[in-house]
Amino acid sequence: xxxxxxxxxxxxxxxxxxxxxxxxxxxxxxxxxxxxxxxxxxxxxxxxxxxxxxxxxxxxxxxxxxxxxxxxxxxxxxxxxxxxxxxxxxxxxxxxxxxxxxxxxx
Amino acid sequence: xxxxxxxxxxxxxxxxxxxxxxxxxxxxxxxxxxxxxxxxxxxxxxxxxxxxxxxxxxxxxxxxxxxxxxxxxxxxxxxxxxxxxxxxxxxxxxxxxxxxxxxxxxxxxxxxxxxxxxxxxxxxxxxxxxxxxxxxxxxxxxxxxxxxxxxx
Numbered sequence: 001x002x003x004x005x006x007x008x009x010x011x012x013x014x015x016x017x018x019x020x021x022x023x024x025x026x027x028x029x030x031x032x033x034x035x036x037x038x039x040x041x042x043x044x045x046x047x048x049x050x051x052x053x054x055x056x057x058x059x060x061x062x063x064x065x066x067x068x069x070x071x072x073x074x075x076x077x078x079x080x081x082x083x084x085x086x087x088x089x090x091x092x093x094x095x096x097x098x099x100x101x102x103x104x105x106x
Numbered sequence: 107x108x109x110x111x112x113x114x115x116x117x118x119x120x121x122x123x124x125x126x127x128x129x130x131x132x133x134x135x136x137x138x139x140x141x142x143x144x145x146x147x148x149x150x151x152x153x154x155x156x157x158x159x160x161x162x163x164x165x166x167x168x169x170x171x172x173x174x175x176x177x178x179x180x181x182x183x184x185x186x187x188x189x190x191x192x193x194x195x196x197x198x199x200x201x202x203x204x205x206x207x208x209x210x211x212x213x214x215x216x217x218x219x220x221x222x223x224x225x226x227x228x229x230x231x232x233x234x235x236x237x238x239x240x241x242x243x244x245x246x247x248x249x250x251x252x253x254x255x256x257x258x
Binding site: 017018030032053056057058059060061062063064065066067068069071072073074075076077078080 | 170171172175195198199200202203204205206207208209211212213214216217218219220221222223253
């Protein structure tokens with residue numbers, strides 16, 4: 001099973017803008033490549049990414065085949081309260097991956 | 107009689123003029139599929155240049171993983187924030203790259219990711235603001251090794 005890596009600062013001041021990085025291991029097969037025999041390789045991508053902070057959605061993204069393999073997304077949020085960030089990736093062929101990280105707001 | 111110098115000056119400015127016309131035409135004449143994709147997102151609203159900063163290397167060795175970041179000038183308050191950032195390409199097999207939906211809780215309107223580019227082309231970033239206006243930035247990139255072409 002592919003692995004997801006998320007990077008969230010362990011602690012933050014209240015109101016601080018924190019940077020979040022989320023990456024997941026996935027080939028992101030575009031559906032435009034062919035084998036040497038000319039057979040089209042079917043599309044297999046992650047099409048949706050959602051990040052929630054204490055169950056409130058802070059970022060949603062729709063990914064397309066033009067996103068590189070092992071999709072990495074970097075974005076920001078305001079550290080409002082201590083809690084959990086949950087990252088969910090879903091895609092073709094029933095793909096689903098979840099990761100979470102905690103942040104302590106001081 | 108026209109002197110050699112006059113002739114050169116005249117042809118030089120003519121060539122310069124043609125170059126400018128081509129450059130201006132090239133920047134606007136994007137392939138129809140990208141315009142269609144952008145049209146679906148903006149729904150007929152005018153897209154203005156500015157506010158958005160698309161950051162991508164101008165010369166790319168390997169189109170399989172190109173770092174790309176988009177930042178939009180915005181206070182990101184509930185009254186005035188960036189609702190979404192969309193990225194499009196001109197000559198990839200599909201015009202769509204990514205659509206990210208943000209909100210006031212984002213703090214800053216900036217996202218970064220890695221994309222695939224199939225050819226030397228123009229990349230466009232469009233930001234949708236909470237007041238319903240659309241802003242854009244575009245960058246021309248040169249790709250030496252294209253993505254999507256290798257065989258398995």
